[in-house]
Amino acid sequence: MELTVLGSGGCMPIPRPLCNCGICREAREKGHPFRRTGPSLFIHGDNLLIDTPAEIGTQLNREGICSLSHILFTHLDPDHIEGLRVIEQIALDFRTWRGIPEKRLTLLIPRALMEHFGEITTVYGPWLDFLEDSGFAVCREFDSTIRLGELKITAIRVPGSNPPVFIFVFEKQGARIVYAPCDIKPFPESRQQVRHPDLLLIQPGMFEQGLAGDFRYPEGHVSRTTLYTYDDTLALAERLKADRVVFIHLEEYWHRSFSDYMAMETDNITFAYDGMPLAIP
Numbered sequence: 001m002e003l004t005v006l007g008s009g010g011c012m013p014i015p016r017p018l019c020n021c022g023i024c025r026e027a028r029e030k031g032h033p034f035r036r037t038g039p040s041l042f043i044h045g046d047n048l049l050i051d052t053p054a055e056i057g058t059q060l061n062r063e064g065i066c067s068l069s070h071i072l073f074t075h076l077d078p079d080h081i082e083g084l085r086v087i088e089q090i091a092l093d094f095r096t097w098r099g100i101p102e103k104r105l106t107l108l109i110p111r112a113l114m115e116h117f118g119e120i121t122t123v124y125g126p127w128l129d130f131l132e133d134s135g136f137a138v139c140r141e142f143d144s145t146i147r148l149g150e151l152k153i154t155a156i157r158v159p160g161s162n163p164p165v166f167i168f169v170f171e172k173q174g175a176r177i178v179y180a181p182c183d184i185k186p187f188p189e190s191r192q193q194v195r196h197p198d199l200l201l202i203q204p205g206m207f208e209q210g211l212a213g214d215f216r217y218p219e220g221h222v223s224r225t226t227l228y229t230y231d232d233t234l235a236l237a238e239r240l241k242a243d244r245v246v247f248i249h250l251e252e253y254w255h256r257s258f259s260d261y262m263a264m265e266t267d268n269i270t271f272a273y274d275g276m277p278l279a280i281p
């Protein structure tokens, strides 16, 4: 499987608008790979995109991607869906204001996510209805697994998450990738499909030291309900026995630069950057 991490950032891009911190200033000065945009992944060959952050149009252009057929969604937090308009931008025929049939995208949506998707509206009503009625997209709901040719996708709901959050497992030709970008606590680590993956793409959780202004997360802080600490995540990855771990969804407020993350890398643990190519096996 060949992948590209289109966006390695989280809900705060780097540089964060108007921010004058050292991390953001350095990103403005040095550009790529110090800059980070919102969380998204592309699987080549299957032409599958996972999530549509605000910068998705720019990300697709930047990587020279010229074929896209399916979009899969992990959950509906704004940092993962605020670029939904890319669907219309890709498929619109300005002459008819309808979708060009060959450019129509298929949206793969876990069934439990579907009812919540209906709550996302525009002035034209529910966004999904608008996309479907205009011929820009078709929705394909699925329960736990769906196949795209040789690619098998398994959706695993983060236990107790509501609105639901999904972790995806991608399997093809004997290779297995686990994609867990956001709000993954409690991680469903007893599920066989997430154990011993060839590649684990996962958010690092919260860093407890080195934050701006020496902020320390108190016990009971709201972020602790959906985020592990970085040490917890390292221990989780160890228990899962992933061959390779790549950290994604790297927030501006972790207050770490591209070079800081590089210095933390080991043989099998790396930190993503925008445009990072990955090939498994």
Ligand SMILES: [Zn+2]
Pocket: 015, 016, 019, 020, 021, 022, 023, 024, 025, 252
């Ligand atoms: Zn900043």
Ligand SMILES: [Zn+2]
Pocket: 010, 011, 039, 077, 079, 080, 181, 182, 183, 249
């Ligand atoms: Zn997120």
